[in-house]
Amino acid sequence: MSARTPDADVTLGVLCRADEPALDLTLASLARAADRLVALGRPIAFAVCVNGAGPGEETAAQRAAEGFARLRPPGEVQLIAEAKADKARAWNLVRRACSSPLVVFCDADVEVGEDALVRLVAILDARPEILLASARQVPLLDGASFVARAAALPCRFDLGVVSGQLYAMRTDAIAAMPEGLLFEDAWLSARLGRAALATAPDAEVRFHTASTLADYYRQRLRTEAGKIQIRRARAADPAPPSGAELADRPARPEPIAHYPWGEMLRGLTPRDWPLLALHVTVRAVARAVAEYRVRRGRAVPWVTIRSSKPARVAGAGVGR
Numbered sequence: 001m002s003a004r005t006p007d008a009d010v011t012l013g014v015l016c017r018a019d020e021p022a023l024d025l026t027l028a029s030l031a032r033a034a035d036r037l038v039a040l041g042r043p044i045a046f047a048v049c050v051n052g053a054g055p056g057e058e059t060a061a062q063r064a065a066e067g068f069a070r071l072r073p074p075g076e077v078q079l080i081a082e083a084k085a086d087k088a089r090a091w092n093l094v095r096r097a098c099s100s101p102l103v104v105f106c107d108a109d110v111e112v113g114e115d116a117l118v119r120l121v122a123i124l125d126a127r128p129e130i131l132l133a134s135a136r137q138v139p140l141l142d143g144a145s146f147v148a149r150a151a152a153l154p155c156r157f158d159l160g161v162v163s164g165q166l167y168a169m170r171t172d173a174i175a176a177m178p179e180g181l182l183f184e185d186a187w188l189s190a191r192l193g194r195a196a197l198a199t200a201p202d203a204e205v206r207f208h209t210a211s212t213l214a215d216y217y218r219q220r221l222r223t224e225a226g227k228i229q230i231r232r233a234r235a236a237d238p239a240p241p242s243g244a245e246l247a248d249r250p251a252r253p254e255p256i257a258h259y260p261w262g263e264m265l266r267g268l269t270p271r272d273w274p275l276l277a278l279h280v281t282v283r284a285v286a287r288a289v290a291e292y293r294v295r296r297g298r299a300v301p302w303v304t305i306r307s308s309k310p311a312r313v314a315g316a317g318v319g320r
Helices: 023-039 060-071 087-097 116-126 146-151 184-192 213-236 261-267 270-295 306-314
Strands: 010-017 044-051 077-082 102-107 132-139 166-170 197-207
Touching: 010 023, 010 060, 010 087, 010 116, 023 044, 023 060, 023 102, 023 116, 044 060, 044 087, 060 077, 077 087, 087 102, 087 184, 102 116, 116 132, 116 166, 116 197, 146 213, 146 270, 184 213, 213 270
Parallel strands: 010 044, 010 102, 044 077, 132 197
Antiparallel strands: 102 166, 132 166
16 A cells, blocks of 8 residues: 655546456546646645455456556555445545545546546635535446437436546535445435536546346346345435534435436437436336345345457447
């Protein structure tokens, strides 16, 4: 584990499963975006948490993180290894390692736009009431399957919630999140409240959607189970935790945001209707199955959506 940069203004936290095969592509794009911040006089530091590797196991993600640390200035990159595969736990580890006033969280299977970090940080600089600014999710759909295009449909609209693949946050906004969360984005949205969130339309984070029906269903099942998990936790403990990070927030967390169906329907063309039909069907089935499994006390595990990985490894659709 390398030492932190003590005077960093922005910490760039990367949350990476140990089985991610293309972390190097994400780190390269994030570094280019970070250099834009540095050029504006904003010192940065990286914190890369690779989680889920067993004892003595060496993965491509770990090697990519170590190679990236060697390429950056000494002390700029902190490497965090966590045996447990839990994104919320990795989030907490990065958050605790962060000593800067702003922290950017980035998924490990995306491409960050070169101006994305500058635009996200600019929102937090200009609007003190905003606690978290999200990038705009841009699916890479060149040659994509029908399923991938259906999965990408909601990305056309600003849903007013946290886009979890890339966002900048005031470090003191949230001290920690519960481990074992299935839907971290929704938890942040409900905890902070929509008035404290903003989307930067010109800050892009590019990614591949699930390209097979099985992967799309598993992804959606996890999302719907995560919503149930958050609602149940809120019913058991409706008041937010005490602490400075939530001193100015409402007494109760806001509901998990709903889709703006009216706006979406007005923004779609007849050619999009089959995509919408598949999206609504998968969403409804996944919700019904998630509710059934939760009632029976069955877990909904985190499942790697592997079908999106080979295209990234081969470089398809990823601009360089």
